[in-house]
Amino acid sequence: MQEKRRSNGILFLIFLLVLLFPGFSAPAAERKTLPEGKDAGSHILIITSQPYVTKWFISLDHAFSESIHKVLSAPAKVSYEYMDGKKLADPRFLATMSHELRTPLNSIIGFTGILLQGLVGPLNDEQRKQLQWVRTSANHLLALISDILDISKIEAGKLQLSRETFDLRAAIDKIVQTFRPLTEKKGLRLEAAIAPEVGELYSDARRVEQINLNLLSNAAKFTDAGSITVSCTTEDGKYLIRVADTGIGVKKDQIDEMFKPFRHIDTGLSRKYEGTGLRLSICKKLLELLGGEIGVESEWQRGTIVTVSIPVERRPT
């Protein structure tokens, strides 16, 4: 059991190591069982987008295989493959990655869910608490995977947007309702002020929802007391969505840093608030694609206001 956990941990570590290495667009470390059967051990395939990283792994080969062997307590075949950025950004590769990463999560989230629903039998309080943690972490992991895939697609210029007419007011209301349980739990006031003229928007509904979701989840994450206010108004053919919180805020000179992927501003903070810092950079890039903008005003320890503008772009008739 211990060893299995360790081996999973190591594999995940390898995955992260490869994934987080600078200059990677969408790398992967994949574990495969050799066709001869379980006894044949594991096959670890390391795919990198940088030839020098591949070379580095190859130079470590013997020591690396040995340590993998030890952790897995079984022979492991390690192979390396270099893929250039183009191939990594191939939509088929991204689709496969997305599928491969989500399949095990389907089991984790699904079975945790049915256990928590009590479909299998009654749970005691401790079991419930622990399973809720599993569920929260699995959902967190799912969100991270989606974020990493999104940023990869955007950076590779492979993100396809769709356009449709939808009700922005309803979309904002829906997101606000989604966050109500969380903000109530934290004792925060959550208010929505949507101007009467806010109505239809011709844009990518899913991506606009993602932007709103990211802004609200950041506000909820970094606010421990006070309130979060979401407002929406129109101005010069644009909708302005503003999310204001009374959270920890950001120092002036660090505002630009907030939009860079994988940068958490303060190391002290990143310890308290874990995450990759991808959400704002995804928002910024999505808004560039949607013809909008994002801006941040903030006062350290007082709060943050994030303002997003999206062109109304009424569908041509």
Add this chain to the structure above:
Amino acid sequence: MKGRILVIEDNEQNLYLVKFILENNGYEVCEARDGREGIEMAEKIKPDLILLDIQLPVMDGYAVARTLRTKPDLAKVPIVAVTSYAMAGDREKAIAAGCNGYIEKPINPDIFMQQVEQQLCLRADGGEGK
């Protein structure tokens, strides 16, 4: 028994999960592990709804949906794609292949039945679904 649902899914755990939820909610579940078996099974049992994985051995889900839509006696059976191919355009591809609905994996057990029953209701109302 509320109805009969055919689940076409090759992943053992995913199949178990979906079957478990459906059976606990009073549905009869039939299963198929690949595309061709799915089509044969659909013709044999005439299910009330089909849950269709997209990445399948032998014949993928899109091809299964297209084939099922050519069969007059199955034309009205709602097909819901259940897939982790959550890339842009996947939903549209599934709908274009003849699916009526699309559920993204990982499924959320809290709302899964609602998503499935919505499709069953559309059928009962004689609606075409979306």
